[in-house]
Amino acid sequence: MTVFTGATDIRLFAALDKFNGRTHLPHWTTDSCNRMSGGSDGSLFPPRIQPDTVLHVFDKDMCRKLPLVFKKQVEGKGGVKAYRFGPDHRAFADPDHEPENKCYCPSLNSPSANSTSSSSSSTTSMPMMSTKTNFPQCAPHGTFNVSLxxxxxxxxxxxxxxxxxxxxxxxAVLGMDEPDADRHEFYIDVQPEMGVAMRARARVQINLAVSQVVDIKQVATFPDIVFPIIWFEEGIDELPDNVIQLLKLATQTPPVAKAALQYALFASGAVLLLLALGCLVRNSHRQETMSLEGTAHYSQDEKKKPKKTIPPAPMSATVLSNGNGTAAKANAGYVADDE
Incomplete structure (x- = not known):
């Protein structure tokens, strides 16, 4: 079995590529039912699984991929969250209930159909099989024919x-119990972020298809019946503690670190914004102070600067004789009294 690593496409991680060197099975009637690619071995799945995701598990004993749908959310060991996936009623439905399962009905010209029809005078080679022309050799609703x-x-x-x-x-069988999901359900608990199977229970029942064959005395009076032989379960209860710790570290630490980083970045941004506002206010106040100081210095300089005085114009004195021998200052702006 070869699987994809997911190096080029994480959605293909752990998906089946080939089984025994083949990408397709030779048993069924359509390419989609024979295709094995895209399935998983049931231990690993692609990460980031959502509740609406349909998982596919390839079972070599069934010779097909089994679709698993979301059932419910559960809590695994150590408080690790998991999604429970399991088959629904369509997995083993007959074509009347699920037309897509028509491809799993063995063809009438298959070796098994020819051999059973030649050895039986009955009109049906398998018990309770549909006799409709469209769905030959189909198993009853809730069973799957693996004869091919x-x-x-x-x-x-x-x-x-x-x-x-x-x-x-x-x-039709005495002693059968009423089915119970807790005891009889097939399920896998998957950690959704990592795609790791944490718990699994593969429960399958093997039945023998008994047909009435009048040519054989021992079974000539047998009715057509699906006779249960045995049912078994296999799987894992819990992962080891060291694996659980790694899962917790990988799934629970990143969200906490992300939240802490968001708060830290928000706080850092707020601090930087406050610092920027503080610097802006401080620079504005400093510029205003410098402007006021400049005005004050200018006023003081104006007060200290001596006023420029205009010297009086020189006066010229012209002595005039008034005939009495007295000189008069004509240009002095006044007339001196006689002494």
């Missing part, structure tokens, strides 16, 4: 106690 990829053995797979299957399958 399991050496033509008349084996039908289902979930335990025909969970999500046709109630008539369970009613």
């Amino acid at each position: 990829c399991q050496y033509d053995s008349p084996v039908l797979l289902s979930f335990p106690h025909f969970y999500m299957g046709d109630p008539r399958l369970r009613e």
